[in-house]
Amino acid sequence: MRILVIGSGGREHAICYSFARSSRVEKIFCAPGNAGVATVAECIPIKPEDIDSLIEFAARESIDLTFVGGETALALGIVDQFEKRGLKIIGASMSAARLEASKAFAKDFMARHGVPTAKYVTADSPSKAIEILESGHFGDELSAVVVKADGLAAGKGVVVARDRSEAIAACGELVDLVGDAAEQIVLEECLIGREVSLLMFVDGNNFALMPPVRDHKRIGEHDTGPNTGGMGTITDSGLLTPKQSQEIIEDMIEPTLAGCLADGFPFRGILFLGLMLTDGGAKLLEYNVRFGDPETQSILVRLETDLVDICEAMLEGKLAEQKIEWSSGNSACVVLAAEGYPLKPRTGDLISGLDDAASIDGVTIFHAGTAISSDGDLLTAGGRVLGVTARGVSLEETLRVAYAAAERVSWSGMQYRRDIGKAH
Ligand code: AMP
Ligand code: GLY
Numbered sequence: 001m002r003i004l005v006i007g008s009g010g011r012e013h014a015i016c017y018s019f020a021r022s023s024r025v026e027k028i029f030c031a032p033g034n035a036g037v038a039t040v041a042e043c044i045p046i047k048p049e050d051i052d053s054l055i056e057f058a059a060r061e062s063i064d065l066t067f068v069g070g071e072t073a074l075a076l077g078i079v080d081q082f083e084k085r086g087l088k089i090i091g092a093s094m095s096a097a098r099l100e101a102s103k104a105f106a107k108d109f110m111a112r113h114g115v116p117t118a119k120y121v122t123a124d125s126p127s128k129a130i131e132i133l134e135s136g137h138f139g140d141e142l143s144a145v146v147v148k149a150d151g152l153a154a155g156k157g158v159v160v161a162r163d164r165s166e167a168i169a170a171c172g173e174l175v176d177l178v179g180d181a182a183e184q185i186v187l188e189e190c191l192i193g194r195e196v197s198l199l200m201f202v203d204g205n206n207f208a209l210m211p212p213v214r215d216h217k218r219i220g221e222h223d224t225g226p227n228t229g230g231m232g233t234i235t236d237s238g239l240l241t242p243k244q245s246q247e248i249i250e251d252m253i254e255p256t257l258a259g260c261l262a263d264g265f266p267f268r269g270i271l272f273l274g275l276m277l278t279d280g281g282a283k284l285l286e287y288n289v290r291f292g293d294p295e296t297q298s299i300l301v302r303l304e305t306d307l308v309d310i311c312e313a314m315l316e317g318k319l320a321e322q323k324i325e326w327s328s329g330n331s332a333c334v335v336l337a338a339e340g341y342p343l344k345p346r347t348g349d350l351i352s353g354l355d356d357a358a359s360i361d362g363v364t365i366f367h368a369g370t371a372i373s374s375d376g377d378l379l380t381a382g383g384r385v386l387g388v389t390a391r392g393v394s395l396e397e398t399l400r401v402a403y404a405a406a407e408r409v410s411w412s413g414m415q416y417r418r419d420i421g422k423a424h
Contacts, residue, residue: 001025007048
């Protein structure tokens with residue numbers, strides 16, 4: 001089979017790596033890819049948003065299956081347009097992608113279908129949100145309020161404000177930070193608890209869970225400093241008890257998939273639940289309609305079933321008959337980031353020690369922001385540069401191996417968190 005993967009991050013490198021392990025795959029292309037992807041796929045210089053060019057490429061190159069990494073192309077309707085041309089593609093339709101592309105839409109959907117979530121109110125503009133906060137109709141003097149831009153904001157659209165005055169200030173700041181995405185604002189009750197993400201393959205009716213995963217979003221150790229796209233992840237079956245998993249299936253996943261069907265957009269693709277485990281049970285913080293980054297790196301190193309088989313089962317509505325196996329134990333991904341990330345990452349630094357790090361048993365290194373210079377050197381080319389990913393029989397051993405590998409890599413200004421898998 002000839003495969004096309006769309007995107008350029010560590011997530012897409014992990015997806016290409018999984019396809020490369022399939023005995024059914026003859027050739028992988030990635031648009032646009034990165035320096036690490038280029039070791040397993042042919043990178044083609046087409047942007048994920050350039051859907052017409054991607055369709056033209058897929059038709060010309062007789063691509064059998066396309067897999068979409070990120071949300072931008074999904075929200076633009078890439079899946080609907082590929083399917084209109086008779087091209088096979090894995091990802092959420094444009095209608096289903098609204099579950100991620102509009103937080104107001106997602107919250108109304110959760111309310112309509114009885115999915116447990118934080119109390120909320122939607123404001124049509126930032127000034128309306130300020131009015132609501134000042135009127136005292138939402139939040140009070142002392143309690144925290146979460147202020148969210150409605151639209152896609154690459155992880156920058158959420159402020160957890162400590163009190164009402166911080167929330168009022170956040171409404172204005174979000175406009176400066178994310179522009180049009182903050183045209184509408186969702187105000188939410190602040191939930192307290194531990195965060196866990198649960199991803200699944202979905203074929204419209206059936207779902208197959210992946211191992212639960214925890215992301216560490218803040219730049220600094222002990223969860224300090226600004227939010228990032230994610231500084232590291234672990235998979236650990238202990239993140240959810242069997243009882244919690246069962247409740248999440250019954251109270252969230254089943255109503256969500258039934259809700260998508262009832263609302264006329266059956267969900268097919270990767271569904272990602274961002275959960276908060278509160279004293280009052282699990283609550284849904286958000287839907288994503290794609291694999292996470294760096295969740296995917298930790299998840300896919302444990303996938304033992306052929307990804308092509310899973311994709312075919314999704315396309316044919318036969319996921320219930322497809323056995324999906326995961327290696328036992330744990331995995332962890334430690335993100336190595338450039339100096340200045342997330343605000344102003346410096347690029348162009350020479351990376352060394354990669355082969356040495358990758359030679360450690362159980363380690364796989366996924367590239368995100370990397371590029372090859374005209375002299376053939378490997379350089380940093382983005383904020384999150386590498387995802388050092390390890391597998392092991394226990395969480396402790398997995399983290400030890402991941403950090404041993406991370407220590408072998410270096411470049412000027414490299415930064416990473418030393419507490420992945422430890423903090424919560
Ligand atoms: P989201 O993009 O909606 O997942 O929000 C990004 C991050 O903000 C989450 O991973 C949480 O850490 C935090 N967050 C979002 N909503 C809430 C909430 N209602 N209560 C507490 N924290 C939240
Ligand atoms: N790591 C968070 C995300 O991909 O949404």
